[in-house]
Amino acid sequence: MQIELHELELRYAGMRISDPARRGHLLASLARQGQQSPVLVVPEGAPPFVLIDGYARVEALRELGRDLVEALVLDVSEDDALILAHRLETKRRRSVLEEGWLLEILSERGLSQSAIAARLQRSVSWVCRRLALVRALPEVAQAAVRQGVVPPQGAMKFLVPLSRDKAEHCERLVA
Numbered sequence: 001m002q003i004e005l006h007e008l009e010l011r012y013a014g015m016r017i018s019d020p021a022r023r024g025h026l027l028a029s030l031a032r033q034g035q036q037s038p039v040l041v042v043p044e045g046a047p048p049f050v051l052i053d054g055y056a057r058v059e060a061l062r063e064l065g066r067d068l069v070e071a072l073v074l075d076v077s078e079d080d081a082l083i084l085a086h087r088l089e090t091k092r093r094r095s096v097l098e099e100g101w102l103l104e105i106l107s108e109r110g111l112s113q114s115a116i117a118a119r120l121q122r123s124v125s126w127v128c129r130r131l132a133l134v135r136a137l138p139e140v141a142q143a144a145v146r147q148g149v150v151p152p153q154g155a156m157k158f159l160v161p162l163s164r165d166k167a168e169h170c171e172r173l174v175a
Contacts, residue, residue, distance in 0.1 A: 002068045003041065005058060009050045012082070015101045016055060018148035022092075027060045035061070038072040042081045050078060053085040079109055083119050095152035097145055100134035103127055136160050138167055141174045150174065 029036070039054025049071070051058060061069055074081045086094070086102055094102070106116050113131070117124045133156060134142070141159050144150040150159070163170035 001071055001073060003049055003071045004067055005062060005069055007047045007049055008041065008058065008069070009044060009047045010055065010058070011050055012052065012105070013055055014146055015105070016098055017095060017146055017152060020148060023056060023060065026056055027063060030057070030060050030064060035070050038070045040074055040081060040085055041071045042074050042076065042078055049073070052078070052081040053089075079106060079111065082106065086120065096130055096133060096156060097137075097142070097152045100130035101142075103131050104134050107131065133160055136164050138163055138171050138174075140171050144174050 035057065037057075039057055040052040041049040042052060044050045052074070054069070054071075058069055074084065076084065082102060082105065086099075103116055107113070111119075113127045114124050116122075117127045120127070137145075137155060137160050141150065141155055141163065145152055145155045159170050159174070162173065
């Protein structure tokens with residue numbers, strides 16, 4: 001189904017890391033061939049749809065001056081849709097921080113770590129480790145990772161241990 005871009009609630013835009021090279025390829029592909037795969041949405045009140053997966057496509061379509069996006073409307077809860085999108089991901093594997101951001105959202109929505117683990121077919125330890133990464137890393141560092149300024153591996157290897165010891169030094173280093 002085609003949906004007008006203004007009808008989308010972009011609630012989960014901060015869950016992915018910006019990748020300028022990938023974005024350039026996507027823009028070129030959309031300009032040449034049009035949209036090849038639908039975005040995933042769930043119905044809601046106003047705006048009528050919550051975008052679950054396809055943020056890069058929607059952003060690229062806006063940049064190209066398009067008004068419509070091809071979407072697959074999922075008749076499930078937002079939690080189920082987020083989990084489904086994560087499990088269906090095949091083109092690009094999420095970084096552990098992106099996984100942590102997803103787990104943090106699910107946790108904030110009331111799901112226990114064991115429930116999240118079961119639904120993602122992972123161990124509770126896997127969930128706990130990713131949540132600990134996100135919760136230990138200061139927001140300024142997470143924002144730098146989201147924008148593509150700091151690589152996720154560098155954040156995990158250097159910034160998380162630093163932030164556990166001296167959060168203010170981590171924040172200063174990122175600034």
